[in-house]
Amino acid sequence: MMRKSILTFGAVAAAALTAGCQQPADTSANATNAQQAAGKRPASDYLSQPLVKDIFTADPSAHVWNGKIYVYPSHDIDGPTPEDDLGSHFEMRDYRVLRMDRIGGPVTLGPVALDVDDVPWAEKQMWAPDAAKKGDTYYLYFPAKDKEGAFRIGVATSKDPMGPFKAQPQPIKGSYSIDPAVFTDDDGQSYMYFGGIWGGQLQRNVNGAYDPNGSKTDLGQDDKPALAPRVAKMTGDMLEFAETPRVVQIVDDQGKPLLGGDHDRRFFEASWMHKYKGKYYFSYSTGDTHYLAYGTGDSPYGPFTYKGRIMEPVEGWTTHHSIVEWNGKWWLFYADTQLSGQTRLRNVKVTELHYNPDGTIQTINPFVTEATQGTAKP
């Protein structure tokens, strides 16, 4: 199944936007006008609104530092490459950080925090990043393709959470695939979760080295355990893996690994870890079935028992999320294609996340329903 929008009614609007401007990513007013002219869904149909309209953003990794909310998204741009199953149309070249004093308040869009031209080993496709803080240093973790076309994960540092960040000369040793998410446990130990199938190349890294001729999608074995994300402890300086990455098992309620053919539940990409009432919540995207799903466990290494969906499909091929606590409430950051109607040009959003008394997460519908009418924000 091609990585293209599952709701394509906005494509005409986006075409109008991109045809008319040299820098479509920076033309919010044009975007809004084009959507309205094309008869796109009204803004009131969406559960929440884009955090920024001046650029296109996706894959929001949110953190609360010094009382402020920082969001590290991908910076989507409109490139020439046609859409394909490998996500070749995600041609991002830099990162910009968002800052908010409060959720629902004004959003500050930072300048370029890191550009692919300033990363010696990277060639293209600066995909979903994450960030971490240790002491007075901020770490930006990012996947990018190296000169051989293999995804690796790099790290860059700054004394300012908004950047600019300075990249390490080499990717993290032993890193591969995409979508790093760095979680720091209560004892101060940090772990990186990562991986993604199809264009994320996890299936091309199963034998300890990148195989450029490996499968384009997954293992191709529907009745065998699905490819699983990876986790590795970080070294004290946060710049390297302290161990060989381990497989993160996602299991059903019988303790059996989810199977490759179980596309509604198996891992695709977009790892995130958070802790709630002492439990570890590993969440992820199911990719071609378009859900955000999660499992819970008792250790940062898992196994994680599948518990359900966090979010139903958004407008666009996929979403990618993060979950943080702020001001005594829990928040889901995610993305859709409200502004453009094009998979490659996304916009990040935030909405409140609710737990049931038994610790399960209430599934969110990204569109306004009768039940959520009048509650939509920010």
Ligand code: FUB
């Ligand atoms: O944004 C590029 C890629 O698309 C990300 O790395 C994936 O998680 C998906 O959102």
